[in-house]
Amino acid sequence: MSDFKSIALRCLLALSIPLATLIARDVSAAETAAPSLAIHFSFDRPLDASMAPFFLAAKDGSFGAERLNVSFSIATGSPEALARVAKGDSELALVDINELIRFRDKEDAAPVKAVFVLFNRAPYAIVARRSRGIHVLPDLDGKTVGVADGDLSMRLWPALAQQNGIKASRVKFHKIGAAVREPILSAGQVDAVAGFNYLSAVNLRDRGVPGADLVVLRYADYGCEAYGFAVVVSPAFAAAKPDAVKGFVRALIAGIAATVKEPARAA
Known part of the structure; x- marks a missing residue:
């Protein structure tokens, strides 16, 4: 019986050495790991x-x-x-x-x-209503476009208009707050709004404007190569x-x- 206990004790001691080494290594790794x-x-x-x-x-x-x-x-x-x-x-x-x-x-x-x-393309776009006679970019001639304060797309508009034969002076821009951009178009107070091609049309559809009445005129589709x-x-x-x-x-x-x-x- 005493021999069995001795063998068992030696086995436990043998197992404890690599286990202790492993634990020490884990603690050491945790202590030296770089913080986030x-x-x-x-x-x-x-x-x-x-x-x-x-x-x-x-x-x-x-x-x-x-x-x-x-x-x-x-x-x-x-x-x-x-x-x-x-x-x-x-x-x-x-x-x-x-x-x-x-x-x-x-x-x-x-x-x-x-x-x-x-x-890789600027998301700038003019989002308009077909029911207001707008189907392509030149149709903005004589129309009113709502533009939110600080809209950066307007910096590129003169070049885009020139490239597409549009007289910039013939398009009226109405300054608005970003929060009312879609509401005033859905209410018919403007003919179109400047916005993002992936966002404004969705917001307008959610406000009850039929998808078939919306046209997204992407700057990128009319020659704008900006990122x-x-x-x-x-x-x-x-x-x-x-x-x-x-x-x-x-x-x-x-x-x-x-x-x-x-x-x-x-x-």
């Missing part, structure tokens, strides 16, 4: 479905897998989001790349750079944490893949 890096990300406008890839990347753990702890906030437009990144208040932001070009054109501008293009929205990065952060920037882009691409695979969940 906090990143503040700014959107340049209120949330819409185009931002789903960012939130799926967060929800599905893609950012966490890159050891990034990403928090989000909303700016009042691309100029404000760019200012945050330039000052270092946000490490990264989603902005209109055309506004980034204008920002960088200033003599004393911080060297903010785009590291990922979310839309759309892009992720920009603080120059100081990019210099100090280049691997974190790469990790953010990898996680965002994973979020885009998840959005394409499961659009209903993304929405």
